[in-house]
Amino acid sequence: MKFHFEFDIKKPQRPIQHPQKLLLVGSCFTENIGEKLRKHKFDTLENPNGILFNPISVAEALEAYIDDVKINAADIFEHNESWHSWKHHSRFSGVSPEACIAGINASTAKAHRYLKTTDHLMITLGSAWIYTLTSEAPQAIPGSVAANNHKAPASWFAKRLLGADEIYRLLHDTVGRLLQFNPHLQVIFTISPVRHLREGVIENNRSKAALIQAVHQLVAESDQLYYFPAYELVIDDLRDYRFYAEDLVHPNYQATQYVWEKFADACMTAETRLLMKEIAEINLARQHKPFNAQTAQHRKFLDSYRAKTKELQDRYAYLDLTEELRFFSGKD
Numbered sequence: 516m517k518f519h520f521e522f523d524i525k526k527p528q529r530p531i532q533h534p535q536k537l538l539l540v541g542s543c544f545t546e547n548i549g550e551k552l553r554k555h556k557f558d559t560l561e562n563p564n565g566i567l568f569n570p571i572s573v574a575e576a577l578e579a580y581i582d583d584v585k586i587n588a589a590d591i592f593e594h595n596e597s598w599h600s601w602k603h604h605s606r607f608s609g610v611s612p613e614a615c616i617a618g619i620n621a622s623t624a625k626a627h628r629y630l631k632t633t634d635h636l637m638i639t640l641g642s643a644w645i646y647t648l649t650s651e652a653p654q655a656i657p658g659s660v661a662a663n664n665h666k667a668p669a670s671w672f673a674k675r676l677l678g679a680d681e682i683y684r685l686l687h688d689t690v691g692r693l694l695q696f697n698p699h700l701q702v703i704f705t706i707s708p709v710r711h712l713r714e715g716v717i718e719n720n721r722s723k724a725a726l727i728q729a730v731h732q733l734v735a736e737s738d739q740l741y742y743f744p745a746y747e748l749v750i751d752d753l754r755d756y757r758f759y760a761e762d763l764v765h766p767n768y769q770a771t772q773y774v775w776e777k778f779a780d781a782c783m784t785a786e787t788r789l790l791m792k793e794i795a796e797i798n799l800a801r802q803h804k805p806f807n808a809q810t811a812q813h814r815k816f817l818d819s820y821r822a823k824t825k826e827l828q829d830r831y832a833y834l835d836l837t838e839e840l841r842f843f844s845g846k847d
């Protein structure tokens with residue numbers, strides 16, 4: 516008896532391997548995948564603007580990385596005793612304007628350098644609903660899109676749903692600029708399985724449908740573009756509220772782990788997956804909590820995994836296992 520519907524996943528033209536670089540931009544689901552990539556020692560840069568949900572904010576962020584755009588005091592505003600940018604997540608907010616500006620400009624500059632030589636760009640879109648700024652919003656061009664509301668008053672925003680054609684044109688132009696900036700780039704699109712129920716159930720489905728239509732129209736135009744079905748894996752394969760957190764909005768650990776395993780199977784080489792298993796074993800050993808750290812048995816355990824880690828580092832010089840070697844050497 517089958518309790519979920521599995522389906523085949525098309526593989527990308529270029530699979531992901533450890534020596535390559537991955538830039539991840541988009542919704543909070545991006546960060547779930549990014550965390551797993553980091554744990555398995557991939558070279559990644561995640562969300563240089565912080566979490567972004569809508570296509571316009573994602574496109575604006577990517578074009579800012581291409582142009583290495585610098586902001587100044589005219590681009591930020593004060594609210595609730597902190598300074599914020601309408602183009603950035605609140606993780607970039609600061610208690611002083613100088614701190615806010617410095618953090619944003621440093622992150623953009625890092626993303627600009629990284630994007631030049633990135634092998635894979637993963638874009639995860641969360642919602643086609645946008646919140647445009649009204650004339651009441653400080654330091655804002657009315658009609659421009661807010662990437663984050665920064666807990667500002669509702670009167671500062673107007674809500675609108677993007678159409679599939681509008682999203683397609685926007686992403687088409689941005690992808691064109693990306694491939695001019697870095698012709699080697701492979702772009703991986705996903706749609707977040709996180710349900711935006713604050714908009715409403717019907718409204719969430721309209722939003723996801725617009726994103727899916729636009730992305731598939733775009734991906735069909737180039738072999739350098741690829742769609743990974745994270746949304747479909749949760750909605751159509753698992754298809755059960757047991758795989759959501761208590762809020763019934765965010766996929767739980769089991770769901771994200773399932774999507775991760777499918778992602779690795781579809782998008783990574785067999786050699787890469789074998790290396791990931793070796794890294795996972797070292798990660799698990801590092802979590803070991805001894806009853807008594809002074810025993811000969813524990814020292815033998817540390818020596819064994821220090822040797823395994825050193826051997827792995829020698830085999831794959833591009834891995835950074837410095838922290839693991841320090842831990843198994845008893846220096847942490």
